[in-house]
Amino acid sequence: MRVITKIGEWIDHRLQLAAPIREAAEHPVPRNTASWFYVFGSAALTVFIIQLVTGILLALIYVPSAGEAWSSLQALNHQVVLGWFIRAMHGWGSNFMVAIVLIHMVQVFLFGAHKYPRELTWVIGVFLLLMTLGMAFTGQVMRFDQDAYWGLGIGASIASRVPIVGPAVVKLMLGGPIIAGATLSRFFALHVFVIPGLLIGFVCLHVLMVLKLGINEWPMPGRIVKRATYEAEYHEMTRKEGAPFVPYAVWKDMFFAAFIILAIAVCAFYFGPFGPTGQPDPTIIQTAPKPDYFFLWLYALLSLLPPSLETPFLLIVPPLVILGLILLPFLSGEGEKSWKRRPIAVITVLMIAITLGTFTHLAQFTPWSPHMNAWSGDAVPDRYIHGTTALERQGALVFQVKQCRNCHSIGDTGGQRGPALDSVAVRLTRDQLIRQVIQGGGNMPAYGNNLSPAETTALVAFLETLHPATQSPARDAARDLVLNEHNPKPASQP
Amino acid sequence: MTTKPVIPPSTETALSRRGFFMTLGILFNGFAAMVLAVPIVRFLSSSITRGRANGYLSWVPLGNVSNFPEGETRLATFRNPNVMPTDGKTVDTACWVRRVAGDQFQVFAINCAHLGCPVRWFPQSGLFMCPCHGGAYYRDGSRASGPPERGLFEYPYKVESGLITIQAGELPTPGSAIASLTGEKPPCA
Numbered sequence: 001m002r003v004i005t006k007i008g009e010w011i012d013h014r015l016q017l018a019a020p021i022r023e024a025a026e027h028p029v030p031r032n033t034a035s036w037f038y039v040f041g042s043a044a045l046t047v048f049i050i051q052l053v054t055g056i057l058l059a060l061i062y063v064p065s066a067g068e069a070w071s072s073l074q075a076l077n078h079q080v081v082l083g084w085f086i087r088a089m090h091g092w093g094s095n096f097m098v099a100i101v102l103i104h105m106v107q108v109f110l111f112g113a114h115k116y117p118r119e120l121t122w123v124i125g126v127f128l129l130l131m132t133l134g135m136a137f138t139g140q141v142m143r144f145d146q147d148a149y150w151g152l153g154i155g156a157s158i159a160s161r162v163p164i165v166g167p168a169v170v171k172l173m174l175g176g177p178i179i180a181g182a183t184l185s186r187f188f189a190l191h192v193f194v195i196p197g198l199l200i201g202f203v204c205l206h207v208l209m210v211l212k213l214g215i216n217e218w219p220m221p222g223r224i225v226k227r228a229t230y231e232a233e234y235h236e237m238t239r240k241e242g243a244p245f246v247p248y249a250v251w252k253d254m255f256f257a258a259f260i261i262l263a264i265a266v267c268a269f270y271f272g273p274f275g276p277t278g279q280p281d282p283t284i285i286q287t288a289p290k291p292d293y294f295f296l297w298l299y300a301l302l303s304l305l306p307p308s309l310e311t312p313f314l315l316i317v318p319p320l321v322i323l324g325l326i327l328l329p330f331l332s333g334e335g336e337k338s339w340k341r342r343p344i345a346v347i348t349v350l351m352i353a354i355t356l357g358t359f360t361h362l363a364q365f366t367p368w369s370p371h372m373n374a375w376s377g378d379a380v381p382d383r384y385i386h387g388t389t390a391l392e393r394q395g396a397l398v399f400q401v402k403q404c405r406n407c408h409s410i411g412d413t414g415g416q417r418g419p420a421l422d423s424v425a426v427r428l429t430r431d432q433l434i435r436q437v438i439q440g441g442g443n444m445p446a447y448g449n450n451l452s453p454a455e456t457t458a459l460v461a462f463l464e465t466l467h468p469a470t471q472s473p474a475r476d477a478a479r480d481l482v483l484n485e486h487n488p489k490p491a492s493q494p
Numbered sequence: 495m496t497t498k499p500v501i502p503p504s505t506e507t508a509l510s511r512r513g514f515f516m517t518l519g520i521l522f523n524g525f526a527a528m529v530l531a532v533p534i535v536r537f538l539s540s541s542i543t544r545g546r547a548n549g550y551l552s553w554v555p556l557g558n559v560s561n562f563p564e565g566e567t568r569l570a571t572f573r574n575p576n577v578m579p580t581d582g583k584t585v586d587t588a589c590w591v592r593r594v595a596g597d598q599f600q601v602f603a604i605n606c607a608h609l610g611c612p613v614r615w616f617p618q619s620g621l622f623m624c625p626c627h628g629g630a631y632y633r634d635g636s637r638a639s640g641p642p643e644r645g646l647f648e649y650p651y652k653v654e655s656g657l658i659t660i661q662a663g664e665l666p667t668p669g670s671a672i673a674s675l676t677g678e679k680p681p682c683a
Contacts, residue, residue: 065580065582066580066581066582066584067580067581067583149584150612153605153609153665154609154610154626156667157605157667160669161668162669166668166669167667167670168542170665170667170669171541172538172539172542174541175541176541176544176550176578177541177550177574177663177664177665178576178584178587178663178664178665179584179665180574180584180585181578181579182541182580183584185580279583280582280583281583281584282583282584282587282588282612283583283586285569285588285612285613288611288625288626289625289626299627302608302609302627303627303641305641307642308643310643368628369625369627369628370625370628372625401618402618403618404619406619406623444639445638445639447620449620449633450621450633
């Protein structure tokens, strides 16, 4: 023991780091910050370290080459001992990291920690959030499978919409004219060298500023932040009723950090690694690419925005959001910190959370995408053809063969792109059905060129049977009246 | 080494002398940085500038005309003309070939004009459908419904001695050379 102490003293005589480290660890913090609400920052750092360690382990096997990345992932999953577990830790770690960084940001915002004098800490935090999302996107590319390949295509399509420099940006991003070897290599460089290097630097600055400026005190309603007096008040508070960070507050951080590590490990163990899905071979087109969960909201948004709004939205809104986040502490640097006195802040957070949550939820079952296999996979339910005429049955066949099911459901199976047709006859008259099928409209393609008159007649005859037994089909009252006036018996329709 | 007596320098001359060398040092490093910056910038921007001289596009064969029956739309694949050794399968590209009649063709990019997902052809309903955000196109490539703002991208083609070749080499995106080669189609009903 004495030898160890001696060696320690010998080293510190030369390094002289023990004193500043002890000072940092024992710096007084307001007693009420030793709270379970204050553990998310250190948790984010913990997950970041997990990502660094598992990332380095993966790099021992992974090959960043478009020709071999996919098979090296297969080797990690199936050949290398516990390779699947390290991949799963890294994948689940990225999900946890995005989630914890967002929770940390919400907590900091609701507790008013972005206000004077911690503006720069917040701004660097915004950069850290952007870099975390950058790691998430580039990480998805590292899993070089079909989702990664077509995800890059989506990224390139968005980038190409930038006026004037768009095509140049695409070539810079892809490292050439197409998604290929150079693309994976440059995303590897970003994911492994550039962004992590920046992250480490900015995390150090972020933590250094927390140490220098002191941790945000628990906000009390009515305790107003003023530039002139805040720092004196804060130092008075920590001097009078402060407690050393170690061990008074740190034990909660430590418990939560261990809990998060175990949570990632449990998820990794039970749910396993993510993918890889099919090979990144662009000639295999039977694929429906989807982003990882942190970008699902964007996937939904891109389907639901009106086409004409899409490009302006994509190019204008993200810079505005980032600018707004950066300017936030300068626009509201003083005043109330407590969320109990900041109703607009609370409503804003709730609105954003509900919006992102709704989009993410929608993107999980993509009601806007045609079900590519519904027409051949889901038969028309028996009850819809029970007791029908030959013509109506022929119509059901046309309905199936012409892939109407890809976009329209009946009997709760089929696509959700268009409306469900179980009771379409109640909504549309015979003439309206014919017009809709032939001319399309309201986001439905026109089938006039693709259906013979006989097919159309049969299809519409079938569609007219689609109504609940208790409801009669829609009919054109005026037309009936006119036809009855001129001909006592209704004439057979063409 | 002999120790020289420290002469307290008359501040003005020492400052200007040291200051001069300091300035010279900064300028020298600035020059070195500039010398280094030229190759770095040229290296980084090579993927942009390489394509500028003669373009990435060149003519690639898709196969015999007889492989494509009249009035039908078939999937064809070609190898991208620019290949690097590490590209693997990514240089193989698919496209939809529609033989209208005789030597009259339409060759569509596989990439949806919305965000580049692979569109699939459904001969029964005569539509191209996209699995990502629900774009749909008619058999002639014009927009039918969904988020795309234009029809499918078309490769320029030519038919020579029974062989169909297309001009390709770039990922078709709304801003790429392919997109402007064929221009926009009016939506057809």
